[in-house]
Amino acid sequence: MLPQVRSAETADVYFLRSRDALRYLGLDPKVGMSVFPGRAGVCCGIRQVVELLSEARFDGELWALQEGDTAESGEAALEIYGKYSAFGVYETAILGILASCSGWATAAAEVVGAGAPVPVVSFGARHVHPNVSAIMDYCAIVGGCVTCSTPLGATLAGLAPSGTMPHAYVLIVGDTVQAAEGFDQAMDDTVPRVVLVDTFQDEAVESVRVAQALGDRLQGIRLDTPSERGGVTPSLVCEVRARLDLAGFRHVQIAVSGGVTPERIIRFREAQAPVDMYGVGSHITAALPIDYTGDIREIDGRPVSKRGRIPGMQRHGRLQQIL
Amino acid sequence: MLPQVRSAETADVYFLRSRDALRYLGLDPKVGMSVFPGRAGVCCGIRQVVELLSEARFDGELWALQEGDTAESGEAALEIYGKYSAFGVYETAILGILASCSGWATAAAEVVGAGAPVPVVSFGARHVHPNVSAIMDYCAIVGGCVTCSTPLGATLAGLAPSGTMPHAYVLIVGDTVQAAEGFDQAMDDTVPRVVLVDTFQDEAVESVRVAQALGDRLQGIRLDTPSERGGVTPSLVCEVRARLDLAGFRHVQIAVSGGVTPERIIRFREAQAPVDMYGVGSHITAALPIDYTGDIREIDGRPVSKRGRIPGMQRHGRLQQIL
């Protein structure tokens, strides 16, 4: 996390002013704050909240769901007990972490659920600010993705990243088959040979050409047809599979990327299109944040709340003490 | 920006592999890359892209729109010319910066446009990861907000932050009038006295009580009624205004926050509700990113492109040379 988060420069300024006014008034009760989402989804970000409070030497109690648990709308995902001065200025950061991370993890879970048992890889780093792209990838893995495309995101999740070559590489080499051969020669054996086949020519034709060039070394081809050419359709996958099979390349797998959503995966499945892996980007990165709210519900042991909320902490059974 | 952005650990791994393979093949042409959005909107993030490329000692040319310009779908917002090895691994980061920042700035512009001439303040830090919350605030200001709630975001835009007190503060003090008086005594004179009046009691009643307590020192009250109590409605604003006026407090302004969207602002305007300031959060933070694409369109001076795209750079007249 950025150092400015810990120094509270990213807090809403009213929390800083509140801190100053309470100090002036000599008020610092022990409070209980309940933190809950505005809609149901996968709860993600707990780990970073713990990290932040630990770095800030918070000495109260923290009870929380486990990373990746489902949280219902209004159900406490986190309950914090302690002197208000010990954590009040971090309310903005805590809510923000949970909002972004839970939004990404929930969207990933949707697309993973639609695709199962076909694996899904998080490919969205290019659609989100690089300050959070690795965190987004980590959250996508919490939501069920098998891995992601950024090295830092994979490291956060203790995995190896996935990905082979961009269109830029194929364009610079100037021919798909030559690009595949160069890649094969340059990479060490741990890198799977998966070749992007839609840069210059018809995908079905190129797939067979690449397979003839790399033979058994070719693990798969990736279809990423641009929307200007109709995108990747179920019938394209079926045809590529049929032409590879007819040419004797049954072992070559087919990866699909480009605008993949749960709805489109369902159409692939209904058409029995033989996809071996989905790369998903914008469905995850365009996820709406799941807004969280932090409410003081107890002051010095007394149930309180603002209008519109039920006084008192929830203390339900799924919360575990972490700090 | 995080140091890992410059070290390319947040790049899609296939760009790192592409770099290695091209080095192995001895290929490093001078290329032109055109970067364009997938839908129209406010273009934002240029400043950070320049910062990143400068830090990376990029020695080619960079042509770009100006921060805050409108970019049409498919229209080049950025054109980069140089050795591919000098910037290729930053494609992920560049696109990600533009996607997130342009999404936020565009949503801010929508809500500012709906509210004009009533000023809008960015209040969304709590709905987005703290690693990007200040950047989000900066983008909201590029999109037209008059300022924002985070000190760091305001600093990025060369402004002072805005905000007074949270519900937590009022709850801890235990009474709205006492909270207002404490705040008034504790703060120096540069901080405007704007008091949150919906914590314990009916907003119209509390507004008059607070005004009677602070008199001329009170600059405004803020309505943030929770959705459980129907949210802030045009008729609530009209009634608060009428009751303040009947009690002789015509100088007290009314700020409105909580789920404010362009559609809701239009309903306030149609009802002629006398709002003096809007605080907007989730409409901006829930903005869809505007996905950008980076296409190689020229190699060693020759127009090229992948299937589905028009070969050649755009070089249109609104682009200016920055590097």
Add this chain to the structure above:
Amino acid sequence: MLPQVRSAETADVYFLRSRDALRYLGLDPKVGMSVFPGRAGVCCGIRQVVELLSEARFDGELWALQEGDTAESGEAALEIYGKYSAFGVYETAILGILASCSGWATAAAEVVGAGAPVPVVSFGARHVHPNVSAIMDYCAIVGGCVTCSTPLGATLAGLAPSGTMPHAYVLIVGDTVQAAEGFDQAMDDTVPRVVLVDTFQDEAVESVRVAQALGDRLQGIRLDTPSERGGVTPSLVCEVRARLDLAGFRHVQIAVSGGVTPERIIRFREAQAPVDMYGVGSHITAALPIDYTGDIREIDGRPVSKRGRIPGMQRHGRLQQIL
């Protein structure tokens, strides 16, 4: 009923002219008239039809469904046999009684069905002309309401009316607690103490204040929040319940009124909002009348009918002879 109904001044004038022409022609056959609704619903008004024909000294036969039975579209609810001169001029009144009364009873049955087992009281007198408001209340009770707000309506149904205090009373006293105390002192013990709590202040705060003032004598509070303040929502009911319980007033019941419809009751039920009584007005008073048609289907024992209708009486088994 108005005396002008019996004198046939409220008949369509063509029935008066028809009477004169038939007398001129010397025609007065024994006819059978079948009366049936245009859509299914609760049949109500039979009692008043009997009253009208009895007052008019009708000497033929009347077969009818029982008050409150369901009648299908096109199914005879009433069959009248007799000299045409003995009842022809009352066709307008008979159809009008059945249309209005069945519309009200059917709408009441809808809302009672949605609310069960929570009781529903008819509160709609203010939305309908006073010449029929007590009849509307009687029909609502036929449709399942436990009682109503008008003394005359309750008398028609052999019950006591329900209701405590209007906003006007609370406004004139000037404070909700004083209004409650005054009411408690002034009323004899048969009147339940149910206090309206939304006149001046937040409902949850006032409920607790009123409960503290009246203690065990308080039977319930009524929520009638105006739509300008969001109306009564499920979460408001839940919060009031929670705050009353926290303060030790578990015996105080919650009544809800203001725009209550079957759809809104379903939302209350889905949210498990602990409502103890609903007051329903405009859903019943805005009910569409169920139009009835009266067709001559037999003349001197011979089946006849106009074009578009099946000749002959229905004489089905659910009809019972009343006259």
Add this chain to the structure above:
Amino acid sequence: MLPQVRSAETADVYFLRSRDALRYLGLDPKVGMSVFPGRAGVCCGIRQVVELLSEARFDGELWALQEGDTAESGEAALEIYGKYSAFGVYETAILGILASCSGWATAAAEVVGAGAPVPVVSFGARHVHPNVSAIMDYCAIVGGCVTCSTPLGATLAGLAPSGTMPHAYVLIVGDTVQAAEGFDQAMDDTVPRVVLVDTFQDEAVESVRVAQALGDRLQGIRLDTPSERGGVTPSLVCEVRARLDLAGFRHVQIAVSGGVTPERIIRFREAQAPVDMYGVGSHITAALPIDYTGDIREIDGRPVSKRGRIPGMQRHGRLQQIL
């Protein structure tokens, strides 16, 4: 009006209890009550309100719109000033009169507006309770109908009623032509000869037969085809007109009734169907009441109001003093 309205037996019982409690508390301030509709429409019922308050010897002031004026949503249609004890128990009746009457007048105005300049007659007595059917007819005339079918309704409006013969008459006589001839012989000359032609046979054939029988004495025919036979359609009217004209009966007018609504009138107009009069029933009687609210806004000269409403009387320029 019923005597029970004046004795307040049709009041909501809480007004009676409020009266008793205020008397017990010795409170009887001079109040101002503003009465306004919940949606825009023709304001009707003022005359009956004046009648009721006059009978009740109300000695305060009454300011009101004129019968038939348009009232906007929330705009005061009536403002009453006086001792609360002098009119408080009539709030239910006043609101009920305005709700029903304004609903009927507004619906009538819609259908009259659609039909203009073709005259519309109110034919709905059979769809509404006879205690209010004449009042409904009076309101329909306030809304623009040229007259109505009930003698009492016509009397209220100072007009003569309209209508000729029912299906029952034609069925009893047994033949449309004989029925027409009998009617012609029996009626005095002031009754227009308009014959219902759809009872036994095809309307176009019967129209010509009736015209041949009555010749110049026939003023018009009425089409009331049941929905089982497709109802009256524009092409039926055109064909009847054409066949009458071909047979030389250009002077015979065509009246249309049965489920006539503004939408259906528009289709008749678009098809240029030559209708000379519309009889309208259920569109007016099925009108939603326009709910009115009565709010105390002034107590002993001081502006007040309950939550959600603006304190103070409206006293706008369209109100005139009546009492």
Add this chain to the structure above:
Amino acid sequence: MLPQVRSAETADVYFLRSRDALRYLGLDPKVGMSVFPGRAGVCCGIRQVVELLSEARFDGELWALQEGDTAESGEAALEIYGKYSAFGVYETAILGILASCSGWATAAAEVVGAGAPVPVVSFGARHVHPNVSAIMDYCAIVGGCVTCSTPLGATLAGLAPSGTMPHAYVLIVGDTVQAAEGFDQAMDDTVPRVVLVDTFQDEAVESVRVAQALGDRLQGIRLDTPSERGGVTPSLVCEVRARLDLAGFRHVQIAVSGGVTPERIIRFREAQAPVDMYGVGSHITAALPIDYTGDIREIDGRPVSKRGRIPGMQRHGRLQQIL
């Protein structure tokens, strides 16, 4: 079929040019062509394709579904193997036969399915070009109609045609009863006496008059009420049945025609209207053609295909060799 079909003057001209170019290039491989529909439906037209290829002395193989089988979208309905020169120019005709015929048969199957077990007769010759009207009738019978109205269509299906008298005949005779009697006298005994009863007068009245005139010789009446009079409705059928039964003519059947669709049949069935036969026209003649595609999938034994299609013949088990 027209002689110009066999001489290929109705082929798309590019097939003629293709034939000339291939002859110039000396190319005439043995090809396999797979012919399949774009949407599922009843496959019809096989018999005519065989006829055409036989007349053209085609000497290859033809495998096909059976006339009237269901074909799924994309499933081969026909596979042709032979020298391309032997059938290439007939591609247009083969596809056109299957498209029109399958469209008609499929629509007929829909309406027959909705009406079962009530028989349906094809009455649509008047809505389609006479060059194909008999073929349309034949296809309707393949789709399940019991017969049709044209002699040539019935001959193609080996049946006798159905139909009695047009409106023109009744108009010329000038009275429905006289028309019925004339028809009865003129026709030999094999022609069923079914009389059209809606020409001049109300259908229910005329039905009884005709039944009284023809007695036991009358087999049925036909209702074909024009849409200007509301068309034939379920309640009209019920009323005609009731009036015939009341008059003692239970043996007289009721045929219904005019705009009959599956949706309208469902309404008749739901209303339990006692229809004995439906005549259906425009639902069948307005059927969308089911477009067929002919793809070369094999050349000299080698699987081939154009882009977007799977190479190789389908040879599935439902195809039988015909030539």
Add this chain to the structure above:
Amino acid sequence: MLPQVRSAETADVYFLRSRDALRYLGLDPKVGMSVFPGRAGVCCGIRQVVELLSEARFDGELWALQEGDTAESGEAALEIYGKYSAFGVYETAILGILASCSGWATAAAEVVGAGAPVPVVSFGARHVHPNVSAIMDYCAIVGGCVTCSTPLGATLAGLAPSGTMPHAYVLIVGDTVQAAEGFDQAMDDTVPRVVLVDTFQDEAVESVRVAQALGDRLQGIRLDTPSERGGVTPSLVCEVRARLDLAGFRHVQIAVSGGVTPERIIRFREAQAPVDMYGVGSHITAALPIDYTGDIREIDGRPVSKRGRIPGMQRHGRLQQIL
């Protein structure tokens, strides 16, 4: 037309029976029949009706609109006067000709209107039975197409057909460039060189290859991309144009076919896609027939009609005497 049309074997059998019954009754009045469409559109088929009546030696009068005129719903397009025996049995054929032909011409006019000024060619022969495919092409030309794909259809309209090569030809030759060269060598100079480029490979690549092979002799390329590959999109057309232009082939035109509809043409136009010709098939062949009705409106000079229709001929000014 088929000989069986003239021999009336394609007539509805009831016309044949009507002919026999009238002969038996000795009735053969001079009648006037008015023929009109059920919805507005281009009137087409008049020429064939004249041909049929001439062949049948009809000796009465025929008044008609001109081929291609617009006819409104219910407006007479044809009026026939003569002995009923002279044309009665042709009613089925006359209505059928007008229904099919007017449906096709109207659909063609829609698509031509959307495409103007870009020319449209009728390509639908493969979607309609070959007995009427040439007539469909003729009607499409009446509706505005510049020509069609069948030689017989073009002959009917006095034009030359249009079309170059099918996918079958390219598949048999085995390579698009060789197919183009073979075609160029084989055809005489009057045949335009328009090459289908989507059979094997990416359309943009093949277009340039074909242009390089044929140079100035190449007039155009045709895009007919199958729906499995996304169909032809506006961006595909733009890219092909750009790549042809970049390679120096500005003179090569672009024809588009495959599922072209008015809606899709509008999208091409909005995207400014440079299409030079559209080939349209199924939009025209899937046109709903425009059902025509033939009504006897005059018998021996006397206005008559069946129920639901206005008696008498229309004789309006746009009708001209043809026979």
